[in-house]
Amino acid sequence: MNAFVARHRLIVLAYLGMLVLLLVTSYFSPGFLSEANLRSSVVLAAFVGIVALGQTFVIIGGGIDLSVPWVLNCAAILMAILCGGQDLPLLWVGPLVLAAGALVGLINGIGVAIFGVPAIIMTLAANVILQGLIVIYTGGLPTPRAPEMIRFLSVGRLGPIPVIGILWFVLAIAASFLLSKTAFGRYLYAVGSSATVAEFSGVPTARTTILTYVLSGFTAALAGMLLTGYSGQAYLGMGDPYLFTSVAAVAIGGASILGGSGHYVGTIAGALVLTILAGLLPALGLSTGALMVVYGVVILVTVAIGSEAFASLLRLVLPMRAGRIGSRQP
Amino acid sequence: MRMRTMLLGGAVAAATMGAFQAPAVAADPYVIYLSNNFMGNDWRQQMIRSAEIAVKKGPLAGRVDLRIEQAEGTVQAQINSLNNIIREKPDAILIDAASQTALNPTVKRACDEGILVISFDQTLTEPCAYALSVDWDYTPRVLAEWVAEKIGGKGNVIIDRGLAGYEASIATTKATEEVLAKYPDIKIVGYFNGDFAPGPEQSGAAAVLAANPQVDAIVNMAYGTGAMQALKDAGRPMVPVTAFSFNGSAVACMETEGASCILGSNPPYLSAEAIKMAVEVLDTGKRPENRAILVPNSFFSTDPLPSKLFPETVIQKLEAGKNAFPDLSPGLFLPVSPDWVEITPQEAAGQS
Numbered sequence: 001m002n003a004f005v006a007r008h009r010l011i012v013l014a015y016l017g018m019l020v021l022l023l024v025t026s027y028f029s030p031g032f033l034s035e036a037n038l039r040s041s042v043v044l045a046a047f048v049g050i051v052a053l054g055q056t057f058v059i060i061g062g063g064i065d066l067s068v069p070w071v072l073n074c075a076a077i078l079m080a081i082l083c084g085g086q087d088l089p090l091l092w093v094g095p096l097v098l099a100a101g102a103l104v105g106l107i108n109g110i111g112v113a114i115f116g117v118p119a120i121i122m123t124l125a126a127n128v129i130l131q132g133l134i135v136i137y138t139g140g141l142p143t144p145r146a147p148e149m150i151r152f153l154s155v156g157r158l159g160p161i162p163v164i165g166i167l168w169f170v171l172a173i174a175a176s177f178l179l180s181k182t183a184f185g186r187y188l189y190a191v192g193s194s195a196t197v198a199e200f201s202g203v204p205t206a207r208t209t210i211l212t213y214v215l216s217g218f219t220a221a222l223a224g225m226l227l228t229g230y231s232g233q234a235y236l237g238m239g240d241p242y243l244f245t246s247v248a249a250v251a252i253g254g255a256s257i258l259g260g261s262g263h264y265v266g267t268i269a270g271a272l273v274l275t276i277l278a279g280l281l282p283a284l285g286l287s288t289g290a291l292m293v294v295y296g297v298v299i300l301v302t303v304a305i306g307s308e309a310f311a312s313l314l315r316l317v318l319p320m321r322a323g324r325i326g327s328r329q330p
Numbered sequence: 331m332r333m334r335t336m337l338l339g340g341a342v343a344a345a346t347m348g349a350f351q352a353p354a355v356a357a358d359p360y361v362i363y364l365s366n367n368f369m370g371n372d373w374r375q376q377m378i379r380s381a382e383i384a385v386k387k388g389p390l391a392g393r394v395d396l397r398i399e400q401a402e403g404t405v406q407a408q409i410n411s412l413n414n415i416i417r418e419k420p421d422a423i424l425i426d427a428a429s430q431t432a433l434n435p436t437v438k439r440a441c442d443e444g445i446l447v448i449s450f451d452q453t454l455t456e457p458c459a460y461a462l463s464v465d466w467d468y469t470p471r472v473l474a475e476w477v478a479e480k481i482g483g484k485g486n487v488i489i490d491r492g493l494a495g496y497e498a499s500i501a502t503t504k505a506t507e508e509v510l511a512k513y514p515d516i517k518i519v520g521y522f523n524g525d526f527a528p529g530p531e532q533s534g535a536a537a538v539l540a541a542n543p544q545v546d547a548i549v550n551m552a553y554g555t556g557a558m559q560a561l562k563d564a565g566r567p568m569v570p571v572t573a574f575s576f577n578g579s580a581v582a583c584m585e586t587e588g589a590s591c592i593l594g595s596n597p598p599y600l601s602a603e604a605i606k607m608a609v610e611v612l613d614t615g616k617r618p619e620n621r622a623i624l625v626p627n628s629f630f631s632t633d634p635l636p637s638k639l640f641p642e643t644v645i646q647k648l649e650a651g652k653n654a655f656p657d658l659s660p661g662l663f664l665p666v667s668p669d670w671v672e673i674t675p676q677e678a679a680g681q682s
Contacts, residue, residue: 029541036565037540044533135369145660155563231528232555233578233660236371238529278533282522283541288494
């Protein structure tokens with residue numbers, strides 16, 4: 001147990017932060033811990049969590065994917081239009097849209113890993129291009145309603161448990177398995193720590209990097225389809241909130257934004273922290289401007305608590321326990 | 331004061347309507363440009379379609395050579411586009427503006443060239459240009475009064491503040507609060523920011539519902555469907571909601587068990603109204619004195635109640651197939667057609 005805490009100090013801190021925030025929120029918002037609200041919070045966290053899944057892989061590999069907003073939005077609109085409100089077309093539209101998301105990721109990955117375009121430029125450009133394409137494609141037609149099937153996946157439930165919560169759990173297990181138990185996972189940490197060293201050690205760096213972007217495109221597209229179910233319709237701009245939240249969830253979850261460390265288990269805590277925070281703020285009764293300030297500050301503080309600098313500070317203040325708190329996975 | 335502008339608006343409408351009946355003898359169609367700065371939402375796209383349809387049939391058929399200019403994105407792009415338009419010396423320019431003030435100098439030049447300029451929807455402050463819109467102060471007051479009366483003048487209300495820092499959101503929220511303040515037993519227990527999008531509206535409403543065990547009504551600035559879904563998710567009974575007239579909202583209000591709603595509107599056919607006004611002014615050569623032209627507001631409700639604040643207000647009862655369309659896109663805006671020309675719901679949705 002101690003060994004686990006020592007190895008995953010940042011992730012443990014993220015969950016502790018989440019618990020503190022949960023207590024504070026339930027104090028200000030008494031209904032927050034009700035079954036119904038916890039359920040709707042899990043649903044909201046799942047969207048962030050699913051977008052942040054691919055983002056976690058990309059960031060661990062030393063990159064960043066800024067194309068998630070419009071990959072998500074394009075997937076949502078494409079699905080809504082191709083399905084025309086019907087369930088049956090979903091059988092081929094679903095895989096098609098996910099493949100399209102993965103394809104965007106593939107292009108991003110090739111741009112970054114093969115052609116050496118900086119990840120920020122590559123994915124930002126992809127984002128803008130997709131935004132333009134979707135305006136051309138829709139050509140002014142409002143999109144139809146979301147198919148009932150996709151609504152069931154995002155707002156339906158089995159007994160007390162939201163369907164999307166189950167889906168998220170399965171994805172989380174798959175992501176954790178990929179990171180911890182496969183050669184791809186080991187390569188990924190190596191590439192993120194130092195691409196050069198990884199290259200000389202025989203790690204297929206390009207393939208590993210490309211795969212992270214493919215994964216990110218896939219999860220963003222999946223989130224786009226599910227989010228359409230949640231809102232009942234697709235609309236332009238629906239992906240915009242998920243750029244900051246997906247990166248913030250990864251950072252709060254203890255991953256280094258420079259790559260080489262982090263885990264999806266941490267990102268889950270990050271997604272939950274952001275969702276609980278969004279639930280806390282309206283309950284405080286602050287003005288809109290003040291809310292935005294508080295939102296930003298809490299995220300910064302949460303990320304700072306997990307940082308190396310904060311750990312060094314702790315070492316100064318608590319010299320006796322420094323060894324244990326400060327030790328880190330090599 | 332507000333009533334007076336309303337009446338003036340009505341008077342202008344009546345005067346121009348009268349002029350409209352007169353047989354028109356124009357030979358060549360008027361060249362009218364429509365300058366739009368943004369295509370990124372359903373409303374603007376329906377607005378453009380409404381303009382295109384309105385000049386093809388009814389009283390404007392054959393009267394207008396409509397040229398639509400898209401200046402995507404920035405204020406600068408729209409200024410450039412307007413400069414090009416002015417060089418063509420059209421009869422009139424209609425503008426859905428990127429900025430209330432930044433286009434003013436350019437528009438002033440157009441006026442000085444003798445071109446009729448009518449801004450609509452996102453209007454301009456330039457005095458030489460007309461500003462055609464619905465009455466944004468009146469609409470939220472009717473909605474707030476309805477919701478207050480609907481809950482018997484007593485209870486807890488939560489309010490969607492729209493988009494943070496957006497001027498129209500602030501004004502709408504203020505008007506809502508002023509009306510609700512007249513009911514001493516109504517308490518505003520929470521606010522959220524719906525950002526004019528269904529997702530944020532739903533999560534915002536859900537958060538405020540969690541913080542307040544008793545909520546009796548929800549005032550929304552856009553869809554209302556997010557708020558109703560949040561009620562459902564929280565296992566709460568439906569409460570009266572106010573929203574704006576998206577087809578999807580209207581359909582949800584009619585189909586949701588126990589829902590009662592009122593919907594205010596900002597009709598996309600404002601573009602068609604602007605074209606009609608331009609033709610009337612060009613036909614008669616008479617320019618309305620008041621630059622603010624108010625297009626009549628439409629209201630829809632599952633349970634229309636008479637307005638005491640504005641007795642002249644007509645609130646239509648929602649009816650499937652008549653003023654709301656379950657088979658058409660939820661992103662369609664209602665009402666789809668003014669009364670002087672028929673824009674069918676299918677045409678408005680781009681499905682004809």
